[in-house]
Amino acid sequence: MSEDKGVTDNDVAIPAQSKGAAPTEDAAPGEVLLKVSGLQKHFPIRSGLLKRQTGSVKAVDGLDFDVRSGETLGVVGESGCGKSTMGRLITRLLEPTGGTVEFEGRDITHLGVRGMRPMRRDVQMIFQDPYSSLNPRHTVGGIISAPFKLQGVEPEGGVKKEVQRLLEVVGLNPEHYNRYPHEFSGGQRQRIGIARALALKPKLVVADEPVSALDVSIQAQVVNLLDDLQQELGLTYVIIAHDLSVIRHVSDRIAVMYLGKIVELADRKSLYAAPMHPYTKALMSAVPVPDPKRRGMKSERILLKGDVPSPISPPSGCRFHTRCWKATEVCKTQEPALVELKPGQQVACHHPENAPDQAPGEEVLPEARESIEVVTIGEAVAEESPAASEAPEEPAAAEAAEAAEAAEAAEAAEASQASETSEASEASDASSGAAGAEGESGPDDTVQESTDK
Numbered sequence: 041m042s043e044d045k046g047v048t049d050n051d052v053a054i055p056a057q058s059k060g061a062a063p064t065e066d067a068a069p070g071e072v073l074l075k076v077s078g079l080q081k082h083f084p085i086r087s088g089l090l091k092r093q094t095g096s097v098k099a100v101d102g103l104d105f106d107v108r109s110g111e112t113l114g115v116v117g118e119s120g121c122g123k124s125t126m127g128r129l130i131t132r133l134l135e136p137t138g139g140t141v142e143f144e145g146r147d148i149t150h151l152g153v154r155g156m157r158p159m160r161r162d163v164q165m166i167f168q169d170p171y172s173s174l175n176p177r178h179t180v181g182g183i184i185s186a187p188f189k190l191q192g193v194e195p196e197g198g199v200k201k202e203v204q205r206l207l208e209v210v211g212l213n214p215e216h217y218n219r220y221p222h223e224f225s226g227g228q229r230q231r232i233g234i235a236r237a238l239a240l241k242p243k244l245v246v247a248d249e250p251v252s253a254l255d256v257s258i259q260a261q262v263v264n265l266l267d268d269l270q271q272e273l274g275l276t277y278v279i280i281a282h283d284l285s286v287i288r289h290v291s292d293r294i295a296v297m298y299l300g301k302i303v304e305l306a307d308r309k310s311l312y313a314a315p316m317h318p319y320t321k322a323l324m325s326a327v328p329v330p331d332p333k334r335r336g337m338k339s340e341r342i343l344l345k346g347d348v349p350s351p352i353s354p355p356s357g358c359r360f361h362t363r364c365w366k367a368t369e370v371c372k373t374q375e376p377a378l379v380e381l382k383p384g385q386q387v388a389c390h391h392p393e394n395a396p397d398q399a400p401g402e403e404v405l406p407e408a409r410e411s412i413e414v415v416t417i418g419e420a421v422a423e424e425s426p427a428a429s430e431a432p433e434e435p436a437a438a439e440a441a442e443a444a445e446a447a448e449a450a451e452a453a454e455a456s457q458a459s460e461t462s463e464a465s466e467a468s469d470a471s472s473g474a475a476g477a478e479g480e481s482g483p484d485d486t487v488q489e490s491t492d493k
């Protein structure tokens with residue numbers, strides 16, 4: 041997906057983040073920053089003339105986890121399992137139905153708008169779609185300076201100077217301050233979203249599918265940027281993604297969600313080395329192997345049959361039992377608790393993998409044997425032509441991160457040529473951009489006036 045934009049990705053200086061962003065005053069690394077207990081969100085379903093509640097979508101149905109200062113907690117799961125709802129609950133963009141959210145030891149579950157205001161500075165969100173999360177009528181300067189205005193914060197040196205510094209921090213040209221979102225590529229727009237999220241030096245950043253709307257090579261750049269910013273600013277992340285390759289690359293710990301619940305929560309190494317929940321095992325068996333030496337080796341993919349059940353009436357007992365090849369009678373009737381079976385690895389399963397059976401002596405249900413299909417891949421592929429073994433595998437962001445670094449060197453060679461072209465277009469853009477800005481009315485005028493002092 042190449043985009044013809046006024047600003048090209050060649051304008052992006054990836055290592056430019058080192059321009060002195062001041063670290064936030066976080067809790068000591070490893071201390072609990074966010075604590076979530078029994079968190080629920082049930083969306084009511086109303087029907088009839090009187091709009092009576094006839095049921096509810098149990099999008100998030102009892103989550104318990106904490107996020108430690110300085111870490112990245114990855115949250116993964118199939119579409120519809122409640123990841124985004126969880127993200128919106130912990131950033132308090134949604135009101136929970138039940139449970140509690142504590143930030144730095146303070147219960148923020150039901151804080152009103154005024155009570156939340158100071159906390160809004162500390163907790164920020166990066167959204168999935170850089171195309172729709174930026175107001176097309178506002179300049180980049182206006183977008184990134186909005187948090188300062190909303191919070192009544194006057195940074196040292198003024199808002200404009202600070203916004204330009206932030207643009208540099210995320211690898212964008214500070215001179216593009218007066219440009220509009222449509223003049224940037226997808227990756228650059230996501231950088232603008234990141235700059236906006238970082239404006240008030242938050243302690244916790246919740247990123248909901250921050251790269252899934254982007255081209256694979258651009259995904260790698262944005263993932264690397266998030267990584268670098270975390271190192272420099274001591275940020276704590278909750279990163280939500282359905283792509284296990286992205287999650288593997290960015291996370292210290294990983295929570296696997298299924299139908300509104302966490303089924304496994306573990307540090308990255310343990311989870312990838314020995315997943316305990318059958319659902320985690322199935323998810324991970326579908327991940328492309330990042331190590332080129334191991335590509336083509338025989339491996340088994342577990343294909344779950346059937347659809348994810350409806351969150352309106354989730355299955356009894358263990359919610360995964362209708363799709364699990366290990367399901368027994370106890371799985372149908374008793375919901376397994378999330379318990380730590382190995383240090384740093386919690387799982388909610390009666391019959392976990394790579395751990396002692398929690399309900400031994402139970403017979404596997406006959407229908408359970410039919411719930412999956414195991415496909416052996418690798419050998420057959422390797423026997424075909426060498427080209428065929430590479431063709432079906434989509435490069436994952438983690439691999440692409442490495443590929444992007446190599447590609448950057450090549451791109452640098454092309455950059456001089458590209459910059460000539462982009463300089464020419466910038467010259468014409470500058471005048472049309474200015475005309476566009478002048479032609480805007482209402483809020484944009486305010487932005488221009490207040491930021492171009």
Ligand SMILES: Nc1ncnc2c1ncn2[C@@H]1O[C@H](COP(=O)(O)OP(=O)(O)OP(=O)(O)O)[C@@H](O)[C@H]1O
Binds near residue numbers: 097120121124126
């Ligand atoms: N405002 C809402 N009203 C009613 N149902 C909702 C609402 N928002 C989400 N849901 C439902 O809640 C469930 C969880 O949705 P959510 O968006 O949190 O899942 P997700 O894991 O983030 O999925 P995706 O990866 O597709 O974004 C889905 O069944 C969804 O239809």
